[in-house]
Amino acid sequence: MARIQEPSSGKLIISTISSSIDALSDVLKALERKFGRIEFETMEIQTSLAGQLREEMGDNLYRRFFSFEREISRSILAEIKTTCSRIEPLFADCIGDYIFRTVNIDPGILCPENLVMASNREYNNRIYLKDGVFSEMRIFVILRRLTFLNGPAPQSYLRYRTSRLLHRFINFA
Numbered sequence: 001m002a003r004i005q006e007p008s009s010g011k012l013i014i015s016t017i018s019s020s021i022d023a024l025s026d027v028l029k030a031l032e033r034k035f036g037r038i039e040f041e042t043m044e045i046q047t048s049l050a051g052q053l054r055e056e057m058g059d060n061l062y063r064r065f066f067s068f069e070r071e072i073s074r075s076i077l078a079e080i081k082t083t084c085s086r087i088e089p090l091f092a093d094c095i096g097d098y099i100f101r102t103v104n105i106d107p108g109i110l111c112p113e114n115l116v117m118a119s120n121r122e123y124n125n126r127i128y129l130k131d132g133v134f135s136e137m138r139i140f141v142i143l144r145r146l147t148f149l150n151g152p153a154p155q156s157y158l159r160y161r162t163s164r165l166l167h168r169f170i171n172f173a
Helices: 021-035 050-057 074-091 144-150 163-172
Strands: 010-018 038-041 062-072 093-095 098-100 103-110 114-119 127-130 133-140
Touching (some): 010 114, 021 038
Antiparallel strands (some): 010 062, 010 103, 093 098, 114 133
8 A cells, every 4th residue: 555645845837928028027026026036047938829818918929937946845836826826917907807917927846757837727638726726747757867868758748848948947957
């Protein structure tokens, strides 16, 4: 019989999608106040999510990833997503009752075995955590060295399967 065990902690990873460098800069300051100092960040990666976010955020959207110095418990991913969801409207453009986000913030936890991201959107491959937060394994690592050097495991989320992006995650770990 397997014994219940507490999983090891992991690196907090934040994925942002934005069209405004100024808004992103302000959001990053808020995230650092909440989660501590940013340890590493990627360059901008043009995103293919424009269809999902175009009406709210406009065209020409870029994704960036940030990792934080302090490791966190895997059990608080839902609370972190809730915090990020509360930060987004603080930097949004409001027209009447409608809020147009300038930055989309999705947190995740990177461990040697996988990268699990959180979202408020439900899809068939996401697992409900609590308080309207779902999780999804984005990178599934069978043998870390082989996966990162020779490409992602076939179960990895399609957007995260580019070697360019996988090599960036090496710096986070």
